[in-house]
Every structure is written in structure tokens, then in C-alpha cells.
Amino acid sequence: MYKKKTPIQINCGLHFFKELLNGKWKLMLIYYVSQGFHRPSELQQKIQNGDRRVLDKQLGELVNHGFLEKQVYNTKMPKVEYKLTPLGNDLVPLIIVMEKWGEEHREDLEKGLKNDPKFTDVL
Numbered sequence: 449m450y451k452k453k454t455p456i457q458i459n460c461g462l463h464f465f466k467e468l469l470n471g472k473w474k475l476m477l478i479y480y481v482s483q484g485f486h487r488p489s490e491l492q493q494k495i496q497n498g499d500r501r502v503l504d505k506q507l508g509e510l511v512n513h514g515f516l517e518k519q520v521y522n523t524k525m526p527k528v529e530y531k532l533t534p535l536g537n538d539l540v541p542l543i544i545v546m547e548k549w550g551e552e553h554r555e556d557l558e559k560g561l562k563n564d565p566k567f568t569d570v571l
Contacts, residue, residue: 468513471506473498475543478515478532482540486529515539 457463469475473495480494488507492500507530510516515536521527532540550557 468515469539471509473503474506474510475546477503477507477510478536478539479543479547481516481530481532482537482543486531488528488530491530510536 456467458467476495477491480491485491485494488500488504491503491507492498495503507516507518511518511530514533516530517533519529519531521529
């Protein structure tokens with residue numbers, strides 16, 4: 449099992465936030481579950497460039513950390529749905545504010561992306 453080389457910092461709320469919600473798709477997964485997309489296939493359709501294995505891993509981490517709840521239906525064709533816990537639900541307004549901030553500053557953020565060699569194929 450993978451063990452981090454640097455110790456986890458938990459001496460302030462921002463460190464907790466970063467450690468538990470650091471992941472390429474985690475905030476988007478929480479947001480889309482809040483918008484009514486509960487099944488893994490629905491989430492995959494919303495995040496089309498997200499690898500299914502990565503999405504499943506991050507969904508599992510969000511369940512383990514208490515942001516999502518996983519419901520498994522024991523039917524002929526097994527069915528899985530995710531729903532927000534109170535902790536996850538409490539995070540949604542913050543995600544919406546961050547999304548709005550990103551839209552309001554899109555022009556400046558795009559300039560920053562153009563100057564970063566990692567993102568030359570994005571814009």
C-alpha cells in the first residue's frame with residue numbers, strides 16, 4: 449500500500465480541506481451528485497474526460513471521508529447510487545461560490561493557463 453513520504457498536515461482547517469478533497473474530480477463529483485446525478489454511469493457522462501477507474505477511486509474516498517453515502521441495491525443487475533451526507537451537502541454552497549469566482553475571473557485565469565507549459569493543449 450502507498451505511504452506518503454511527507455506527513456499529513458492537520459493543524460488548520462485548510463489543511464484538512466486539502467487533504468480530504470484534493471483530487472482532480474472530487475469537488476465536481478460532489479457538485480454533480482447534488483444536482484441529481486447519483487449513478488456512476490451518470491457521473492461518468494458528466495465528467496467525460498475522467499477515467500472511470502479514477503472516478504471510482506475518488507468516489508470511494510469521498511465515501512470513506514464522509515462526504516458521500518453509497519447505496520448498493522441487491523437486484524438482478526447490481527445497482528449503485530451515491531447521495532450526499534450532511535457534510536457533503538454543507539460543502540455544496542462553497543463549490544458553487546468557487547465556480548462563480550472561476551467564471552467571473554475566466555479571462556485572467558485563461559491568461560494564466562496560456563503562460564503555463566502544462567496547459568498548452570487546453571486552450
